[in-house]
Each structure stands twice: as structure tokens, then as C-alpha cells.
Amino acid sequence: MEFHEYTLYCKLDKILKERNISVLKLSKEIGHRRTTIMELIHNTNMDKKKISAELIMKLCLYFEVSPNDLFEVRRKI
Numbered sequence: 001m002e003f004h005e006y007t008l009y010c011k012l013d014k015i016l017k018e019r020n021i022s023v024l025k026l027s028k029e030i031g032h033r034r035t036t037i038m039e040l041i042h043n044t045n046m047d048k049k050k051i052s053a054e055l056i057m058k059l060c061l062y063f064e065v066s067p068n069d070l071f072e073v074r075r076k077i
Helices: 012-019 023-030 035-041 051-061
Strands: 006-010 071-075
Touching: 012 051, 023 035, 023 051, 051 071
Parallel strands: none
Antiparallel strands: 006 071
């Protein structure tokens, strides 16, 4: 298996749209930088990004989802 052919994909954009929650509201309610949330929404530099366990936990608790609902591994296009 060639690991460099895959990337971690964040499904936060879909979750926010489904629940009609703004980035600003999410940022304020979980106490995390809006810039980091925007990077997750747009899947910016996911190959190099280090996402803290604390942020993943906050997002999972806030949306009542599991990490599997929030992220998936996808083959690069």
C-alpha cells in the first residue's frame, strides 16, 4: 500500500451545513480559533496538519458524533 496516495479528509463542512451552524458560532462555543476551523472545513494542507486530540474531542462532543463521523481516509485525486 502506498500511504502517500491517501489523505485524511475532514467532513466538518458537511456537518456545519446540515446543522446550519456558522464557523463563528462554532469557534466561540468550543473556544477554538476560527482559522483552524476554516482549514478543516476546506481540508487545507491535511497531509501536513497536526490536529490536536483536544480539538477532535471538542468537535465530537459538540456535534455528538464519533471521530469516524468527522474524518475519513480518501485516495488523493
